[in-house]
Amino acid sequence: MIPQAEALIKQMKSYDPDFNQALVEKAIEFARVMHEGQTRSSGEPYYTHPIEVASILADMKMDTATIITAILHDTLEDTKATSEDLEKQFSSEVSMLVNGVSKLTKIESQTVEGKQAENFRKLLLAMSEDIRVLLVKLADRLHNMRTLHYIQKPEKRFRIARETMDIYVPLAERVGVHKIKEELEDLAFNYMNPEARDSITNRLSFLRQEGGDLVDVIITELEKIIKEAGIDAEVTGREKTRYSIWKKMQRKNISFEQLSDIMAFRIGVNDVAECYHALGIIHSHYPVVPGRFKDFISTPKPNGYRSLHTTVIGPKNHRIEIQIRTHQMHAEADLGVAAHWSYKQGGEAAGAQKDAKKYRWLRELLDILEQDQRPEDFWENTKLELFQEHVFAFTPKGDLFELPSGSTPIDFAYAIHSDVGNRCIGAKINGRIAPLNTKLHNGDQVEVITAKTQSPSPTWERFVVTGKARSHIRRFIRQQQRTEYLTLGRAMLQKVFKTEGYEFTEKAVAGVTDQFRECKDVDDVFAGIGAGNIVARDVFRAIFPAHKTEGETGKQINNPDDIVSVKAHNQEHRSGKIQPMPIKGLIPGMAVHFARCCHPLPGDRIVGIVTTGKGVTIHTIDCETLEQFADTPERWIDVSWGEGSDNSDARVGRLIITINNQPGALGTISTVIGKSGGNITNLKITSRSADFWDMYLDVSVTDTKHLNNIVAALRATPQIVSVERARGR
Incomplete structure (x- = not known):
């Protein structure tokens, strides 16, 4: 057995003497055989990697099933092993977990962002079945980051570091595994901004030389005043991580020299009462920095994190951050959700809850996943959910909701329920009517006013912050847009049929839907025409391939005089023989846009042109740009200014x-x-x-x-x- 495997067995014995050693050793041998001949970028045998991943999880005292999953996590993707093999030789639980953790299948995508988004979708879905999938994935990423220097291509190292910072760091934060989160942050920072890393490292070294054992001095003084108050406490301290220092410099736009609190100290006590007692002692001895006290014990973070945070002017006039929590809270802060899966007496993961949907933040992301059809939209909205700082607001009944900073009553309404958000017409903040774009602050009481007839406004998307609100608003806009595109496309195709002397039937269109990309039925065809993604005349040609349309019989438009005749031709059809297209105003569904070439104004004679990806673009009837659409008259749409447009x-x-x-x-x-x-x-x-x-x-x-x-x-x-x-x- 290789040294890494022996070390893993020793680790597991240290916290679970009765674990199934034979089964773990069987998993190690299975991985060795399956990965035979494969090597890492470092030149080591590949199977050392999953053992190292398992060792990271053993540091967290994880249960045996999770450890075995880590050992086998690459076997389904990189070897001939099957799910049936894993279930037969180990268990159905292990097989299910390995399936969830397996490297995600390569996805064909036009953009890197699209691929990342689709991979992230799969990860969230796997997490929703069992949160241990994420824990193994985080450990896998941590070991890959520890060995990233073996990868030769700088651009690949940067891409992996960026992905780590974008996806895995916020996920580690969300499940409260701060130990892994901080190491991932610093490792990614090394490759994303090595100049800043080196600069901060050098300045920290200089401060150590200048200040001597300052951390130890402060620890000694804190221990003394806490002990004198009769509190049995453990005091520890350290410099903040290089990445957290850099992030604060960026956020506050200040230099390293202007930073005052680069040291953090933790006071560990036995119970909650002692937490508040210790806080009082600290505040009575040192000046408190205003606005820096946070009580995460009475109001825990969504990931379960509990602690008291305060910043004071401490010994030797140094500004220091102090965290006060119980020893149990500290263990949970380091391990987060993993604490529920760690080994307990009896060899079980006591209190474990496999249903990860119990975590509100994950439920929010899964809701976004259901609403967003485009991977890029989902990726954008989930990044909003994961990255931002948060505020806490209450309903009149006292229900607490955590929202990203900058959230509005609309975000709050959607946090309560999607139906409440969709029907929101107003809000009261602390008892007073407030605009829907008002930014909420910590402690605000928000009463949402609804109406059954209300629906989301496209303008809401300009100021909402949460991914859930944005995804629901976009979904409504897409549905409204599709309805307009469908009506518009149907009318355009009817126009071509009539021009060519044929009777229009949906049955004829249904017979050629499979000839057009991503069209499953006639509605898809009509919507594609209305959106400008499908040419109406192409649909006609598909139905009547032998028919020669007007454009194919030789009539081409090559000069300005002919353009006038085309305009006249279209205006002639507008005179009454063909009814104007049913455009309901200029804004519904965001399907109508105004051309920047001619800047149409109320009072102008206007025409609509179906534009790919935009729906209808409005031009003045004498706009010179219309020349390029002269030979596609089916794209010309009758529009007019609605009532009251002159007062808009x-x-x-x-x-x-x-x-x-x-x-x-x-x-x-x-x-x-x-x-x-x-x-x-x-x-x-x-x-x-x-x-x-x-x-x-x-x-x-x-x-x-x-x-x-x-x-x-x-x-x-x-x-x-x-x-x-x-x-x-």
């Missing part, structure tokens, strides 16, 4: 102006526009000469009439040589 919010009109190059000319333009009720939002000078300046000017106005009044006022100004509205530029 200000929009931007673009002007092309030539002015005399003389002092005060720009000031005069600004004054004229301001007196006319407009506002300059952007100015770009396109050419300059000794006599003239040419420029684009974007002006905020209400409608075409308003813009025309501004143009008239500018033309009456002596400094203005010419002014006209931009058309498709």
